[in-house]
Amino acid sequence: MTPQVVMDGLVAGAMIGLGAIGITLTYSILRFSNFAHGEFLSWGAYLVLALASGLGFLAGGPGSPLGPFSFGWTLPVALVAGIVLTAGLALVVDALLFGPLRHRGSAVIILVMASFGAALTLRSLLEFVFTSKPVYFTDALQIARPLGFGLRATPDQMLALGLATVLVVAIHLLMTRTAIGRSMRAVSENRQLAGIAGIDVRMVIRTVWIFGAGLACVAGVMSGLLVQIRPQMGLDLLLPLFAAAILGGIGSVPGAMIAGLIVGLAEAMTVQLIGAEWRAAVAFVILVAILLLRPRGLFGRPE
Amino acid sequence: MIDLLSYGAFFLSVALTYAIISLGLNVQWGQTGLFNVGIAGFVAVGAYVSALMTTPAATDHLGGFGLPIAAGWLGAAVATGFVTFLVGALTIRLRSDYLAIATFGAAVAIHLCILNLQSVTGGPFGIGFIPRAFAGLADRPVAFSLANLALLAAVVLALYLALEHLARSPWGRVLRAIREDEPAALALGKSAVRFRLQAFALGGAIMGLAGATQAHFIGYIAPDNYQPILTFQVWAMLIVGGSGNNRGAILGALVVWGIWALSASAVASLFPAEQQARAASLQIVMIGLALCAILLWRPRGILGEARILSRHVLRPPSPAAPAPTTTSET
Secondary structure, three states, X not given: OOOHHHHHHHHHHHHHHHHHHHHHHHHHHHOOOOOOHHHHHHHHHHHHHHHHHHHHHHHOOOOOOOOOOOOOOHHHHHHHHHHHHHHHHHHHHHHHHHXXXXXXXXXXXXXXXXXXXXXXXXXXXXXXXXXXXXXXXXXXXXXXXXXXXXXXXXXXXXXHHHHHHHHHHXXXXXXXXXXXXXXXXXXXXXXXXXXXXXXXHHHHHHHHHHHHHHHHHHHHHHHHHHOOEOOOHHHHHHHHHHHHHHHHOOOXXXXXXXXXXXXXXXXXXXXXXXXXXXHHHHHHHHHHHHHHHOOOOOOOOOO | OHHHHHHHHHHHHHHHHHHHHHHHHHHHHHHOOOOOOXXXXXXXXXXXXXXXXXXXXXOOOOOOOOOOHHHHHHHHHHHHHHHHHHHHHHHOOOOHHHHHHHHHHHHHHHHHHHHHOHHHHOHHHOEOOOXXXXXXXXXXXXXXXXXXXXXXXXXXXXXXXXHHHHHHOHHHHHHHHHHHOHHHHHHOOOOHHHHHHHHHHHHHHHHHHXXXXXXXXXXXXXXXXXXXXXXXXXXXXXXXXXXXXXXXXXXXXXXXXXXXXXXXXXXXXXXXXXXXXXXXXXXXXXXXHHXXXXXXXXXXXXXXXXXXXXXXXXXOOOOOOOOXXXXXXX
């Protein structure tokens, strides 16, 4: 096993962590496991891809690469717009599907099943529009640079890690230091009581979708930048996302991120020690282990 | 006319193999409230076990025991029941949607195993030359399809009668009591975990049997047959037909498979040949939308006659719920 495993694991884990924050927020505030969350990652990636190519077409080219990175100015601009669009998509799905079920007082399981149907629809729609052929943000080849301790990383990977760190710190501060964060925690404790206390529960629910889908969009773009974009990418990431959300402790933003890194590291080690074909089994093993040994996760509160 | 008859028999046979899976899911979800999202994995176990037991000797993978088809079916049910029991023993105590995530993971793990344990399962190449029932009639297509249809219909009928009997038996009533009001059932001295596990394993065994019947009907299996889409199809079938209702499970399988086949031929005639893969994804969009629409507008399904279930579906269980009704009404 080479030290490089650590770098690969951290980069993959950062994406998993960002995606898992959305799952953990939906779970703690809306109280159901959203199987369609992976699809927000793939939709985010494809929306940003479409926007970036559209911008590049209008400007007559994607622009020269920014600094050491592999992409031009179109990608960051498209990312900002893509976050808005992905959040909009989540709000539309909530308004059409989850909202009516919630108002009717449907059982948790009906919401989960509906999220299944939504996942299936969203994923196949992507496949219909963009076909199942993998696509890439750029075809530029990046050289990994030595970082010391035998670790190497490309500038894109370093950027992804840095961006993930900044976002997690920002969301954590938002959750702990601002009025909307306090409202979110209040609703996650007790929705009825929070409503009586004058908290706008519908606003909190909209915020959850916006944060969750926005972070999913960033995670999807990162995954697209570092690996590739496919309609199935959300489905393939779903199990690692759930594993990270549960391992981190439902409702904990830093927990989801740290657990994401752990899952990423475990996957990278498996690839080294056992073989890449068993990568997908790692998340399952972690998931079952954590459900059996410590169902409230590393940072979770007892239910 | 002959073609039509032959096609009709083929269509119904496939629909009936799905009906068997749907009946298995009805034991787990409809009667017991266990949210299994790993159907594809359990069906795969049944298909592979039966295929390995019955195929002629092969050099590229394990198996080739050449046993009779009936032995394969029985082995498939027993083996899948055992695998389901193991998965259940690990996860059955979990909250409902944790169980969903865990079973989803189990299906992913099973898929990985059949894809990568090439020396056992043939890996991505699958297993061919699975013996088909009534092979002696193969040169007379109509008789062959009708014989197969009759066999599958008999299996579905036998399962239906047995499951109806079980649902009305004390065992079935305990399942419903646990689903409706667990504290009350516990107070009566029923071990909820044990009954749930039994129902989970029984449902799994039926899914395994379904996998075996499919494998022997088609004659060839490969890991790609057991993707999550299979799980979604079966869920759509049970929800459309009406969960908690064995007749609903069968009817739902026929209806959803009918819509699936019709939409397949619709997209086939609307899209040019090179766009077929794309069109297939449009079909899946349709099934996904249909599932959501049914949950929104008709959560009880076509035959949602099981009153106990509908109460359970419409509102979350609360400790203040009325005492469980244990009359049999499925």
